[in-house]
Each structure stands twice: as structure tokens, then as C-alpha cells.
Amino acid sequence: MGIIRKGLPGGSFKPLSEQDIEKIHNTVLQVIEEIGFQVNSEDARQYFKQTGASIDEANRIVRLPRKTVMDLISKAPSEFTLYGRDEKNDIHLGGSRVYTGTGGTALYIYNPGSKEKRLASLDDLKKIAKLVGGLDNIHLLLLPTYPSELPVNQIDVNRFYAGLNNTSKHIMGGVYTLEGIENVIKMAEMVAGGKEQLRKRPIISMIACCMSPLKLDEHYADMMIAIAKAGIPLVCPAEPLCGATSPITVAGNVLMQTVDSLMGVLLTQIVNPGTPVIFGSVATSTDLRDLKYLAGSVEMGLTNAGSAQMAQFYKLPFYATGGMTDSKALDSQSGYESAITNMLCALAGSNFIHDSAGLMEFAMTVCLEKYVIDNDILGMVMRAVEGIKVTDETLAFDLIKKVGPAGNFVTSKHTRRHMRSEHYEPTVSDRNLREDWDAEGGQVAWERATILVNQIIESSDYSLPEDTKKTILSQIPGIVV
Amino acid sequence: MSQDILALIKENVVQGRINKEDEGMDEGMEGTPAVMELVQQALTDGIDVQKIINEGLTSGMDIVGQKFEEKEYYIPDMLASAEAVGAAMEMLEPHLASSGVEPKGKILIATVKGDLHDIGKNIVSILLRGAGYLVKDLGNDIDDQTIVDAVKEEQPQFLGLSALLTSTMMHMKDIIKSLNDAGIRDNVKVIVGGAPVSEQFANDIGADGFGADGFQAVSIVQSLGS
Numbered sequence: 081m082g083i084i085r086k087g088l089p090g091g092s093f094k095p096l097s098e099q100d101i102e103k104i105h106n107t108v109l110q111v112i113e114e115i116g117f118q119v120n121s122e123d124a125r126q127y128f129k130q131t132g133a134s135i136d137e138a139n140r141i142v143r144l145p146r147k148t149v150m151d152l153i154s155k156a157p158s159e160f161t162l163y164g165r166d167e168k169n170d171i172h173l174g175g176s177r178v179y180t181g182t183g184g185t186a187l188y189i190y191n192p193g194s195k196e197k198r199l200a201s202l203d204d205l206k207k208i209a210k211l212v213g214g215l216d217n218i219h220l221l222l223l224p225t226y227p228s229e230l231p232v233n234q235i236d237v238n239r240f241y242a243g244l245n246n247t248s249k250h251i252m253g254g255v256y257t258l259e260g261i262e263n264v265i266k267m268a269e270m271v272a273g274g275k276e277q278l279r280k281r282p283i284i285s286m287i288a289c290c291m292s293p294l295k296l297d298e299h300y301a302d303m304m305i306a307i308a309k310a311g312i313p314l315v316c317p318a319e320p321l322c323g324a325t326s327p328i329t330v331a332g333n334v335l336m337q338t339v340d341s342l343m344g345v346l347l348t349q350i351v352n353p354g355t356p357v358i359f360g361s362v363a364t365s366t367d368l369r370d371l372k373y374l375a376g377s378v379e380m381g382l383t384n385a386g387s388a389q390m391a392q393f394y395k396l397p398f399y400a401t402g403g404m405t406d407s408k409a410l411d412s413q414s415g416y417e418s419a420i421t422n423m424l425c426a427l428a429g430s431n432f433i434h435d436s437a438g439l440m441e442f443a444m445t446v447c448l449e450k451y452v453i454d455n456d457i458l459g460m461v462m463r464a465v466e467g468i469k470v471t472d473e474t475l476a477f478d479l480i481k482k483v484g485p486a487g488n489f490v491t492s493k494h495t496r497r498h499m500r501s502e503h504y505e506p507t508v509s510d511r512n513l514r515e516d517w518d519a520e521g522g523q524v525a526w527e528r529a530t531i532l533v534n535q536i537i538e539s540s541d542y543s544l545p546e547d548t549k550k551t552i553l554s555q556i557p558g559i560v561v
Numbered sequence: 562m563s564q565d566i567l568a569l570i571k572e573n574v575v576q577g578r579i580n581k582e583d584e585g586m587d588e589g590m591e592g593t594p595a596v597m598e599l600v601q602q603a604l605t606d607g608i609d610v611q612k613i614i615n616e617g618l619t620s621g622m623d624i625v626g627q628k629f630e631e632k633e634y635y636i637p638d639m640l641a642s643a644e645a646v647g648a649a650m651e652m653l654e655p656h657l658a659s660s661g662v663e664p665k666g667k668i669l670i671a672t673v674k675g676d677l678h679d680i681g682k683n684i685v686s687i688l689l690r691g692a693g694y695l696v697k698d699l700g701n702d703i704d705d706q707t708i709v710d711a712v713k714e715e716q717p718q719f720l721g722l723s724a725l726l727t728s729t730m731m732h733m734k735d736i737i738k739s740l741n742d743a744g745i746r747d748n749v750k751v752i753v754g755g756a757p758v759s760e761q762f763a764n765d766i767g768a769d770g771f772g773a774d775g776f777q778a779v780s781i782v783q784s785l786g787s
């Protein structure tokens with residue numbers, strides 16, 4: 081087995097110059113100071129008031145002076161760790177280190193091996209958790225589906241339980257109710273071994289969205305407050321869409337994403353200074369034909385790469401979005417869209433690329449085979465992030481001298497020493513000769529992926545310890561087994 | 562004279578210009594009278610309201626529709642034209658009755674409680690206005706009772722409901738039930754839409770129609786209306 085690449089520093093792709101970043105930053109502050117943003121939660125407005133913000137109560141608009149904005153941003157940690165149940169799965173966010181993970185919350189799933197989709201169930205979520213647990217280039221599990229058979233008050237606990245009980249990777253997820261948040265945290269404390277243990281090694285994190293343009297919704301702001309108070313890491317992503325909820329331009333979209341995600345970051349740092357908060361982008365473009373949301377456009381990759389630079393400028397850990405496709409089938413479109421967007425995010429040094437595997441058709445549907453294929457895309461992407469290492473050892477002058485003109489490197493120790501670490505070994509790609517490919521049934525990528533899906537899910541035997549499960553099931557209401 | 566001004570209205574609908582400050586598709590149109598000024602002029606000149614609608618606004622929108630089909634126009638172009646027509650219709654509204662023009666109908670639209678997704682609903686509203694309907698937009702995150710009360714008060718021919726979350730779409734069913742309970746279900750046609758909503762779901766909850774996108778929204782309203 082080859083090595084697993086994660087947390088390697090990216091940042092070689094810089095679509096924004098230093099002047100560009102400065103100009104965007106100044107406009108960000110100008111928007112927050114002059115235009116302000118709407119805060120629809122009474123509690124959240126109270127918090128902003130404490131900082132001396134100017135509040136227009138009639139219109140619920142909050143405006144913050146530049147200095148306050150920068151002071152609050154500086155309170156947010158620039159590095160922190162999202163822990164796995166198993167230490168080898170820890171994720172050290174910050175700098176330009178790159179990690180990947182799944183994303184959601186999709187409603188549908190493809191019936192394996194077909195183009196047909198159906199509503200996703202809790203069972204599907206468990207399977208995906210097992211699958212992701214076995215895919216090395218997907219570093220954390222963001223709960224990717226919405227179990228359609230459950231009522232909303234049972235959603236949060238069941239989603240997180242399905243994650244925690246099926247993989248030792250870190251579990252991140254969107255949340256739906258305040259009560260759900262409370263119970264999920266309780267459950268995670270039981271898994272972590274106590275209140276403090278969970279704060280020390282947070283094995284879960286949560287997502288609460290900011291609304292583009294320039295709005296903090298009441299329910300979501302209240303959830304941000306609850307999560308920040310509880311001291312659980314959270315992401316405050318914003319989803320500006322070119323021409324719909326942001327200016328049509330890529331620069332305008334980066335600006336909007338920055339302001340909008342900062343609204344959440346600022347709130348968390350007033351509520352509980354030092355809260356581990358991730359600056360998040362789900363920014364993308366739209367289909368000019370009908371303004372619908374696009375998940376696989378090159379502009380999405382560009383915007384997220386630009387936003388990664390803004391995150392690095394503010395020294396905030398960054399959650400990017402890339403790796404999806406708008407295709408309805410595992411065809412060439414699904415491959416190139418996923419590859420291009422993942423690559424741009426990763427080379428820009430995005431700390432965590434969310435949605436990087438498994439999602440199709442406008443983020444509405446997940447596909448088991450696609451997780452396996454994207455795992456390979458991500459392996460290649462991470463190899464590109466690693467770059468070219470130039471040392472005497474890698475240049476191998478002495479070896480070249482020894483082999484000499486017209487010799488070969490096949491039997492040299494140097495080859496054996498470096499071959500596994502220097503070259504990414506794909507799991508799905510076909511590199512067979514035509515005869516061998518024919519002999520193995522002439523399968524295309526997704527057919528080979530189907531086989532791997534089944535192998536990985538079947539071989540997964542991870543679960544929480546029996547006594548932990550018992551405690552959870554007896555104390556947390558609503559979990560379906 | 563009347564021909565000239567109607568042709569200009571039509572052209573400006575195609576250009577998507579509401580006021581004279583607006584830029585059009587073509588260069589150099591800023592400052593020249595646009596749909597609002599031209600319709601005002603037409604009213605002052607005593608041109609028949611029905612004629613303004615048919616030969617100016619609607620025939621302009623027909624061309625826009627064609628251009629959209631031919632992929633020359635994108636949705637923002639289409640919306641600009643639809644907004645211009647919507648603004649003109651508002652201006653003409655007080656004159657409809659006296660000119661014997663049948664209004665096309667009133668539509669109440671809202672995104673349901675707990676749901677903040679409003680981009681799709683806004684597009685649907687603009688396109689319906691552009692098709693000549695009077696649209697009252699209640700906004701997003703609107704609770705069932707407010708919607709039912711608004712139906713009582715506004716007495717629209719159509720109620721459009723939008724939901725993008727599985728966790729909120731059931732409000733549509735509850736609203737239909739409340740309309741039933743209030744005895745006003747038959748007074749209004751309910752159409753539904755949003756990403757998780759399907760034809761099947763619309764049938765199941767007893768809605769009258771479903772639209773997968775803004776254009777279907779217009780055509781379903783048109784077909785239910787006649």
C-alpha cells in the first residue's frame with residue numbers, strides 16, 4: 081500500500097495577487113461598516129451590541145467599525161484540530177494544509193450500478209460511513225445524506241450516531257434543531273468519555289449557515305450561538321451564487337462569500353472568544369440559462385481558491401467546496417468537473433475541501449461508486465499538492481553515474497526506495513493492456529468501482545464499544561437501530 | 562403615431578428597459594424613453610389599453626421567449642424584460658376595468674415556514690408578473706396561518722408555494738388542509754414547486770399543479786387558469 085497524503089501544504093495556485101487581496105479586504109470592511117448586515121436573531125443582535133456596533137433596530141441591521149472586525153477575527157484560533165476517534169484520523173486545520181472530506185446534505189442516492197435515484201435512508205448513510213471509513217484519501221466524514229424516513233426531530237441524533245458508529249474518522253454535520261444539537265453533543269460526550277474530553281478532543285463539529293447576501297437568519301444565528309457556547313468547533317459557511325445572491329463576477333462572489341462567512345465568525349467570537357470556528361465557502365456560479373445552482377463549474381473552483389487566499393490572509397481555517405459534478409451519470413463530465421474543482425481548491429491550500437467526494441447532480445444526489453472514483457481523484461490531487469521534491473537524493477546524481485549511458489534503473493535500490501512514495505497508485509484507474517482489460521470483462525471505471533464499493537463496505541467492522549452504544553441508546557431519545 | 566409608440570414599447574420590452582436610465586442589450590440606449598415612460602405616453606395619447614398590452618407588452622415578451630429558446634438570451638435578460646412588463650402592468654392596472662380588459666388573475670406566492678430558500682420563488686414571481694399576472698409575494702419563512710389568512714383577505718385565483726427542504730415541504734400539505742378546513746380550498750388553485758417537490762408529491766398532497774422551473778410555473782398557471 082502506498083502512503084496516505086493528507087495535511088500537506090498547498091498554496092502554489094494563487095489566483096489573487098497581494099494587491100487584489102488588499103483591495104478585497106478593504107471592500108469587505110467597507111461593506112460591514114457602511115452597508116452592514118441583517119441579523120434576525122434578537123440574541124445575536126444583543127451580542128453585537130456588546131461590541132459597540134451600531135444597530136438599526138427597525139431594520140435589524142448591524143454595522144461594525146473596521147477595528148472591531150479585525151479585533152474579533154484575531155480572537156479566532158488560526159489553527160486547531162478536528163479529532164478522529166482514532167488518532168491517525170486527526171485533522172490539523174490551519175496554514176495552507178490540505179485535507180478532504182465528503183459533503184451534503186443530499187436527498188437522493190443512486191441505486192448502485194444504475195442511473196436511477198431514490199430517496200436516501202438512514203441505512204444508506206450507515207453504508208456511506210463505512211465506505212468513507214475505508215477510503216484513504218477522504219479524510220473526514222461530513223454526514224452526506226438526509227434520512228428521508230425520519231421526522232425532523234429525530235434527524236440530528238440519528239445522523240451523528242450513524243457516523244460515529246460506523247467510522248473512526250472525524251464526523252462533521254449540518255444540524256436541524258436546537259434540541260438536536262444538545263443531544264448530539266451529549267452523545268459525543270459519551271463517545272469521547274466525558275464533557276471535558278470532548279472539548280479537548282472534539283470528535284464532532286457542526287455547520288450553521290450564513291445567508292447570502294448579508295443576512296444572519298434567526299434560527300441559524302441561534303444555532304451558532306448554541307454551538308459556540310457549547311465550545312464545539314463549527315463552520316459558518318456562506319453560499320453566494322453568482323448573479324443570484326452575489327454579483328455575477330467571480331471577484332464579487334469572493335467578496336460576498338468573505339463578508340457573509342465573516343458574519344458568523346464574528347458572532348462566534350463575541351459569544352465565546354476563542355471558539356474554534358472555520359471560515360466557510362460554498363460559493364459557486366449559476367446556470368445562466370435558468371440561474372440554477374451549479375456544482376461543477378470551473379468558476380466554482382476559482383472562487384473557492386480565491387477564498388482560500390482570503391482565509392489565509394485573515395489566518396482563519398478554511399472550508400472550501402469542490403469536487404462535485406452536475407452530471408447525472410458517472411461519465412466523463414462527472415470526472416472532469418470533480419477533478420478540476422478539487423484540484424483548484426487543493427492547490428490553493430484549502431484546509432478542508434468539503435463535498436470533495438460522492439456528490440452528483442447539483443449536490444442533490446450521492447453515488448456510492450463516485451466516492452470510490454473521487455477517492456482516486458483526490459489521491460492524484462494530493463499528489464499534485466505534494467509537488468516535486470528536489471534534493472541530492474531525488475536527483476540521484478550518483479545513481480545516474482553508476483547506471484551510466486544506456487543502462488537502466490529497474491533494479492536499482494533507489495527505485496525501490498522511492499517508487500511507492502513518489503508515485504500515486506490508483507485504485508480504480510485502468511492501466512491494463514487491452515488483452516488483459518478484455519479478459520477481465522472490459523469494465524469501465526464505474527463498474528470497477530462497484531466491485532470496490534462492495535468489498536469495502538463488507539470488510540468494514542468498525543463500531544462503537546458495546547457499553548458506549550448501550551449508554552447512548554438508553555439516554556439519547558429517538559435513535560433508530 | 563400609435564403604431565410608433567407601440568413598436569417602441571415592444572422594442573424596449575425586448576431590450577429589458579424599465580426606465581429611461583436603464584441600459585439595454587444594445588449600446589447607447591440610456592436616456593431614451595423606456596417601457597414606463599412610453600406606456601405613460603401611450604395612456605396620455607389615449608391609446609387603447611388592450612392594444613398597449615397585446616401589441617406592446619405581450620408581443621415584446623413573445624420575442625424575448627423566442628430569443629431565450631434560441632439561447633441568445635439568458636435568464637437575467639428574460640427577467641429584465643419580465644420586470645419591465647410587470648412594472649407596466651402595475652401602471653395599467655387602474656385602467657383595466659374601465660377599458661373592459663379582463664385582468665389575468667392574482668397570484669399569492671410564498672416560501673413556507675422554516676425555509677429560507679427564496680431565489681427560485683423570486684424568479685417564479687418575476688416570470689409570472691412578466692406574463693401579466695398580478696403577483697403578491699409574501700416572502701420566505703412564512704407560517705401556515707399567515708398564508709391561509711392572506712388567501713382569505715386577498716382572494717387570489719392562485720396560491721404558489723415554494724419549499725426546498727424535505728423538512729419543510731410538508732407545510733404545503735398542512736396549508737392545503739387548512740384551506741380545506743376553512744372552506745376556501747375551492748376558491749384557489751394551489752401550485753407548488755422547489756427542488757425536492759415532484760409531480761408525484763404535488764398529487765399526493767392534493768395540489769392543483771407543479772412546476773419544475775419558472776417557465777413551467779407560468780405554463781401551469783396559464784393552463785389552470787383557462
Ligand code: B12
Pocket residue numbers: 184185186187226254255287288289290291292318319321325370371372373441442443444445675676677678679680681682684685720721722723724725726727728752753754755756757771772773774775776777778
Ligand atoms: C442556495 C441554497 C441555499 C442558500 C439559500 C439562499 C436563498 N436566498 O435562497 C442558503 C445558504 C441560505 C441555504 C441554506 C440551507 N440549505 Co440550501 N441550498 C441552496 C441550493 C444550493 C440552491 C437553491 C437555489 O436557489 N436554486 C436556484 C433556484 C433558481 O432553483 P429552485 O429554488 O429549485 O427554484 C426553481 C424550481 O424549483 C421552481 N420553483 C421553486 N419554487 C417554486 C414555487 C412554485 C409555486 C413553482 C410552480 C415552482 C417553483 O422554479 C424555480 C425557478 O426555476 C440548493 C441545492 C439545489 N441544487 O437546489 C441547496 C439545498 C436546497 N439546501 C439544502 C440544505 C440542507 C440547506 C440547509 C439546511 C443547510 C444547513 N445545514 O444549514 C440550510 C437551510 C436553510 C433554511 N432553513 O432554509 C439541501 C436540502 C436537502 C434537504 N434535506 O432538504 C440542498 C438540496 C443542498 C444539498 N444537497 O445539501 N441553501
